[in-house]
Amino acid sequence: MAGETLDFACTCGELRGQITDAGPAAFTHIVCHCKDCRAAYTHLGHADPKKVGILQTTQDRVKITQGGENLRVFRHTPKGALRWYATCCDTPLFYTPLKGRLVHVGMNTDRLTDPAAIGPHVAEAFIPKPGGKQGNKGLGTMLTRMVSRMAAKNISGEWRDTPFFDDTGAPAVAPKVLSREERAAALMGVS
Ligand SMILES: [Zn+2]
Ligand SMILES: [Zn+2]
Incomplete structure (x- = not known):
């Protein structure tokens, strides 16, 4: 059954697309409080958002309709997730795993033209707790849904339908890995 289409854009509007x-x-x-999600903002020169709303889906549903040449990607560490952004205005947009075959993608919900269209969040990760501890809410639901989406797309071969990876499964744009200094500077903004 076809669902709705959600429009998104970078801050300046050069890069536009839809979640179909x-x-x-x-x-x-979901809402994520982890330092890496927040440091994607501080690395790109924005204030620490404190928490980041994320729409988790599969990459075949992400269609970039305009300004795709502005898509760039970095990684906080050599093993870190791919952090995709629009270079026209340095807006964080997505994260993906390193391998295209995993089909998973998270899009920052602050990029949705109508954030209310997706309803309230159902899970929350890395919630800060007193004493430096972290908590989670609804994580089981989140993981179950993610894994079943990933499995369905892998079986159907739809993992190749993605703006983030080429046919060989390599990132469509070469990722930049932050230097230790750049990483430290990004994390300083979220402590
Ligand atoms: Zn832009
Ligand atoms: Zn996170």
């Missing part, structure tokens, strides 16, 4: 077929089973709305 966004029916209720197609995505999970």
Whole structure:
């Protein structure tokens, strides 16, 4: 069953796109408090958002309709996730795993033209707790939904339908790995 289409854009509007077929089973709305999600903002020169709303879905549903040449990617560390952004205005947009075959993608919900369209978040990760501890809410639901989406797309071979990876599974744009200094500077903004 076809779901709705959700429009998104970078801050300046050069890069635009849509999440297609966004029916209720197609995505999970979560909030992440982890330092890497927040440091994607501080590294790109923005204030620490403190927490980041994320729409988790599969990469075949992400269509970049305009300004795709502005898509760039970095990694906080050599093993870190790919952090995709729009270089026209240094806006953080997505994260993906390193391998295209995993089909998973998270899009920052602050880029949605109508954030209310996806409803309230159902899971929350890395919630700061007193004493430096962290908690999570709804993580089981989040993981179950993510894994079932990933499995379905892998079996159907749809993992090749992605703006983030080429046919060989390599990132469509060469990722820049932050230097230790750049990483330290990005993390300083979120402590
Ligand atoms: Zn832009
Ligand atoms: Zn995170």
